Amino acid sequence: MSRSxxxxxxxxxxxxxxxxxxxxxxxxxxxxxxxxxxxxxxLQLPYLSALGVDAIWMxxxxxxxxxxxxxDVADYRDIAPRFGTLDDARRLIAEAHDHNIKVxxxxxxxxxxxxxxxxKAALAGGPGSPERERYIFRPGSGPNGSLPPNNWVSxxxxxxxxxxxxxxxYLHLFDISQPDLNWNxxxxxxxxxxxxxxxxxxxxxxxxxxxxxxxxKDQTFRDVDDPDKALTVSIGDDHPHWDRDEVHExxxxxxxxxxxxxxxxxxxxxxxxxAGVSPxxxxxxxxxxxxxxxxxxxxxxxxxxxxxxxxxxxxxIARADAVGSASTWVLSNHDRVRHATRYGLPVDTDNNEWLxxxxxxxxxxxxxxxxxxxxxxxxxxxxxxxxxxQGEELGLHEVYDLPHDVLDDPVWARSEHTFKxxxxxxxxxxxxxxxxxxxxxxxxxxxxxxxSFATVAASAQDGVTGSTLELYRAAIALRRELWVNAPDLxxxxxxxxxxxxxxxxxxxxxxxxxxxxxxxxxxDLVLSSNDVTGSVLPGNTGCWLRS
Numbered sequence: 451m452s453r454s455x456x457x458x459x460x461x462x463x464x465x466x467x468x469x470x471x472x473x474x475x476x477x478x479x480x481x482x483x484x485x486x487x488x489x490x491x492x493l494q495l496p497y498l499s500a501l502g503v504d505a506i507w508m509x510x511x512x513x514x515x516x517x518x519x520x521x522d523v524a525d526y527r528d529i530a531p532r533f534g535t536l537d538d539a540r541r542l543i544a545e546a547h548d549h550n551i552k553v554x555x556x557x558x559x560x561x562x563x564x565x566x567x568x569x570k571a572a573l574a575g576g577p578g579s580p581e582r583e584r585y586i587f588r589p590g591s592g593p594n595g596s597l598p599p600n601n602w603v604s605x606x607x608x609x610x611x612x613x614x615x616x617x618x619x620y621l622h623l624f625d626i627s628q629p630d631l632n633w634n635x636x637x638x639x640x641x642x643x644x645x646x647x648x649x650x651x652x653x654x655x656x657x658x659x660x661x662x663x664x665x666x667k668d669q670t671f672r673d674v675d676d677p678d679k680a681l682t683v684s685i686g687d688d689h690p691h692w693d694r695d696e697v698h699e700x701x702x703x704x705x706x707x708x709x710x711x712x713x714x715x716x717x718x719x720x721x722x723x724x725a726g727v728s729p730x731x732x733x734x735x736x737x738x739x740x741x742x743x744x745x746x747x748x749x750x751x752x753x754x755x756x757x758x759x760x761x762x763x764x765x766x767i768a769r770a771d772a773v774g775s776a777s778t779w780v781l782s783n784h785d786r787v788r789h790a791t792r793y794g795l796p797v798d799t800d801n802n803e804w805l806x807x808x809x810x811x812x813x814x815x816x817x818x819x820x821x822x823x824x825x826x827x828x829x830x831x832x833x834x835x836x837x838x839x840q841g842e843e844l845g846l847h848e849v850y851d852l853p854h855d856v857l858d859d860p861v862w863a864r865s866e867h868t869f870k871x872x873x874x875x876x877x878x879x880x881x882x883x884x885x886x887x888x889x890x891x892x893x894x895x896x897x898x899x900x901x902s903f904a905t906v907a908a909s910a911q912d913g914v915t916g917s918t919l920e921l922y923r924a925a926i927a928l929r930r931e932l933w934v935n936a937p938d939l940x941x942x943x944x945x946x947x948x949x950x951x952x953x954x955x956x957x958x959x960x961x962x963x964x965x966x967x968x969x970x971x972x973x974d975l976v977l978s979s980n981d982v983t984g985s986v987l988p989g990n991t992g993c994w995l996r997s
Contacts (some may be wrong), residue, residue, distance in 0.1 A: 468830075468835070469838070470501070499549040501843060501923055503838070507658050508555050509556050512525055512526060519858070554654070554658055559631065561628040561631060564626075568584050599611055600673045602690065605681055624860075633665040639703065650715060666694040680692075729748050729769060733769045749766060750786065759828075767833060767834070777834030783837070784875060788846060824991055830933065844919055849873075852873055858897070859872045877895075880903035883907045925977060947964065959995075960992065970986055974995060975994075
């Protein structure tokens with residue numbers, strides 16, 4: 451398999467980076483208020499440096515009512531007081547750079563919080579006011595405008611429209627507290643170009659852009675035949691609000707700003723898209739004048755199946771190469787059930803809602819972790835960059851038995867208590883085996899941690915041979931030494947059931963996805979996800995070999 455397009459370009463840092471995703475509210479609490487903060491992240495920079503990461507991606511840390519985990523932004527140029535101050539952010543970025551760690555900030559351009567000054571002005575301005583033009587307000591339908599303007603539905607459940615006191619309706623493709631911006635308005639375009647400049651001037655090295663495919667809406671606001679299907683299917687210009695052609699003009703505006711800032715600041719910048727589009731459409735976001743990278747969710751959703759994995763890996767690499775980008779690999783994030791849990795559940799899991807709901811009583815946790823460790827070696831051997839979600843290096847599972855009265859995700863309320871939502875992957879990190887919140891802070895934590903966290907805390911795994919933490923440390927270090935500059939990926943011709951195997955020069959990655967042991971290919975064993983003895987590779991185990 452050729453990677454000629456990308457191999458002809460300089461190896462920019464983002465092309466091979468290990469990017470560690472930090473959910474600030476749940477990472478480390480430095481002031482003892484039960485909520486993670488910027489200072490807590492700064493205190494853990496030595497840990498992240500020892501882990502070997504190249505960059506950290508900060509989930510939203512802006513002022514916010516936190517009605518959707520910070521993705522309801524009230525001010526894009528400040529830090530939430532519960533997390534710290536702008537000076538704290540400056541100090542964190544500067545010290546991260548001292549550790550040779552880049553900082554990527556989360557940008558949320560599709561919508562603001564209803565506490566944003568723009569939306570407050572829009573409500574005060576009334577129908578027809580210039581302030582309302584920065585959002586998407588429309589008169590209702592039906593008798594006296596008492597019904598929503600159309601039948602669009604919210605990603606979180608229910609109508610995508612909410613009526614104001616003066617009778618108009620505003621669009622929110624997500625929570626009621628997240629009014630969608632009008633990206634046909636020049637003031638909105640200029641505001642976000644300015645926000646890009648603000649954070650790069652402050653020291654940020656890149657941006658993860660939320661809902662990158664959802665900024666432009668069909669201006670006829672027509673009804674759709676199947677509102678629920680319209681939430682998930684991207685069909686280009688025929689779709690009312692996902693993946694419309696006009697979004698690429700916005701992408702090019704942003705790339706131009708980053709190029710200008712690169713030249714002015716003298717350092718390389720990047721942006722990565724969260725674009726929930728088809729594999730066929732994704733390369734359009736990766737053209738040289740648009741995004742540098744886009745998340746490869748096609749692999750994240752892949753079942754534990756050899757043929758599926760080979761197909762999705764091959765496709766992702768080929769599509770990225772075709773436009774001179776680099777593939778991204780990710781197994782978990784703040785929106786998905788942790789992969790150590792996914793891999794331990796029965797294979798019905800095309801439906802993520804089923805995963806969010808359970809049934810977790812049939813979880814095989816040991817099998818899930820064993821497969822998760824093997825999958826880690828697979829991803830770290832692939833060309834491209836890898837995104838690691840906080841806690842996966844500890845082998846954390848989804849916390850699926852949170853009491854109903856602590857659930858914070860708006861999915862719980864919007865689904866009329868049908869789905870618990872995403873809180874289970876956002877439970878605060880365990881740093882020590884004891885203490886009121888396992889070292890997360892000096893008090894409790896905003897979501898309760900299970901007692902099992904004591905055995906998987908960072909301190910309990912530090913220096914312990916065979917622990918998941920030490921596996922990640924060793925694998926990341928060896929990846930930098932062996933795999934980053936390795937030749938193109940070539941799949942092994944010999945096909946064995948449930949065995950995925952490829953070479954890159956003298957290096958071979960072998961993953962046994964079956965439950966039964968298989969013969970180990972010839973070569974010197976460099977690293978394995980579980981114990982390997984003799985010439986046998988156990989089931990659900992991965993290894994690296996060198997000829």
